[in-house]
Structure formats: C-alpha cells, structure tokens
Amino acid sequence: MSKKKILLVDDSKVVLMNEEMLLKGTGRYELTQASDGAEALALAASEFPDLILMDIVMPNMDGFATTRAIRENPETRHIPIILVSTRGEPNNVELGYECGCNDYVTKPINKAELLEKIENLLD
C-alpha cells in the first residue's frame, strides 16, 4: 500500500518536528513541510498532498487565509485540511469551517486524536 502524502504547515520548527515525530512513527505517511502559507500554497499545487495539517497562527498569511486560497484553486480544492488551533474556542472553529477546513485539532496535539482525524479524512 502506497504511503499517503501529508503536508505539514507551521512557522515553528518545534511544532513541525513534533508533528513529524508523531506521524513518522506510524510508517503510514510521507511527510513534507512548509513554514508559511505561501510555501504551503506552492507545495499544495505542485505536490498534491493527500492531506494538509496546518497551524492557524502564522505570519503574513494565516491558516484561515491559506485554507481559503487552497479551496479557491480548482486543482487543490479537494485536498482535506486539518487546522491546528491553539484555542478550541467556538469562533475559531467556526471560522475555520467557513474557510473550508475539514477538521481541527487543538494544541498540545494528542496523537491518538490526530491519527483518528487523519484516518477519517483519508479513508
């Protein structure tokens, strides 16, 4: 079975490494990384990942704007997006869904919860 490609997007190296550690151990995913929204858009359009795991708070282009831009591109609009939120406040979550995200997780990331959400979207 071929590995599913996941694009990790965060401006924090600590977070990227943590997400990589959590997902790499499963052996089920091929991971690529982007450190901001613009890079994420470029990689989404060139690599066509099976799923994007993206932080909300990023400089220049935040997770909401990046999600919206991904949904506006016909070639990337189908890619499932999970947003990583610092706060699980209803406003944040609502805005995320309005922008087109499929699901969200809150920090600190719980591995079991993240894997379950990823599997649900990749099935």
Added chain:
Amino acid sequence: MSNNRKERSQFVEHVREHTQRYLTELSNGNKMLRLRIESLESEKSILENRLTANQSDLEHQKFQFEELSLRLNEVEKDYRDYTAEHATIEEENNALASLYVATYSLHGTLNQEELLRVIQEIISNLVGSEEIAIFELSEDRSELLLLASTGIDADRFQRIAVGSGLIGQSVQSEELYSTPNSECGSSGLDIDENLTASVPLRIDGEPIGAIAIFRLLSQKSGLEPVDFELFDLLATQAAMALHLTKLHTRFRAASAALGE
C-alpha cells in the same frame, strides 16, 4: 328324539368350533402382544442407551464449555493487559518524542533571542500554555530578572526577589513548584494565583534562573506526567542552553575586541 340329539350335537359342534376359533384368535393376539412388548422393550433399551450416550455427551460438552469459558476469560484478560500495555508504550513513545523535540530544539541555536523563542514554543506547543515568563538570576543572586515573556503583563514581572512569592520561593528552594490540577485555570489578579508551575533552571545544582508557566490553554485541564518530564528536562537543558548562549555572546564580544 333323534332330531333333538342331532340338533344338540350340531350345537355342541358349533360351540366347539367357535371356542376353537376364539382360542386361536386369542393365542394369535397374545403372540402379537408378546412381539409388540419385545419390540417396545428393544426400543426402550435403544432409547436408554441413547440417553446414556447423550448424557455423557452433555457432560463432555459442559466440561468443554467450562474450559472454553475459562480460556475466553484468559484471552480477554490477556487482551485487556495487552491494550493497557500498548497504551502505556504509546504514552511513553509520545513522551519520548516530546522530550526529543525539546532537547533537539534547545540545542539547535547559540542565539539567546532564538533560544528564548524556542523555550516559549516548547511550552506553548508541548505543555499547552501561552502565558510564560523566563527569568535569569541577577549577578548578586538576589533577584530574578525577566528575560522574555508572552501573554502576561511584563511590567509586573521585571524583577522578582529570590524567596518572594511562589516563583522566588521555588528558585530559593531549587524545587519545582506546580499547582494542583484542581486549581489550574484560575484567573486571579495575583501573580501567584495564576501560576501553574515554576521551574528553577539549574546548572551543577546551582540555580541560574526560572521558567514560570501561568494559565494553561482552556482545553487543557491540568498538568500531565509528560509535562513534569518536560519540566525536568527544561530545568537542566534549557539552563545549559541559556548558559551556552551567554558564553557564546561573551566569546564573540571578546573575539571582536581582540580583532580590533
């Protein structure tokens, strides 16, 4: 007279014949009944044998059922043990991953500003708090001086006397302070009321500063075992990394002075 005798004789003959026929029929009926009884007895014997066999079979099956029930209980217990063990290993793996990420990140830079950012990212993303203060001990070791902070009123934390309040006391005693989980998330105005943990930073057992963690993120109800492992790691590794950045800064300044 003669007629009478003949009639009587005929009657006797008739009765004799009837009696004979009746006896023959009775004998035949008797034979048939005997055969039927033999057949029923044989059937009864077969059924008794079958009953004995079935009873023995039932006993065997009862025994097998009990054995299978015991085995099933054992398998279920093994499964529960295995699931619990798997969960423990998974938790340990996650904790190790967090500790690895923290260690790797802390020692990835010699720039103090970058290091302070990394420490705050570790706490924000791995512990789950966005209200953090990082202090260093003053030269005369009497005060904690604020190096960096996020999510708090920095003016209130510029200087904290060693031994004063929960942060100052934790540095003085060189021991981690942590609020019981039931009290996490309070929102009092007092510094100590909002404090979740104070981690004294130590090198060779000597305090060099502290990391104060105030309110946890709303989705986090309290500190977990992995958080305490992270605090242990930060206590020494963040201290060492901070010390190295200071040495590096001094070394660069000295090199620059020598170059001039």
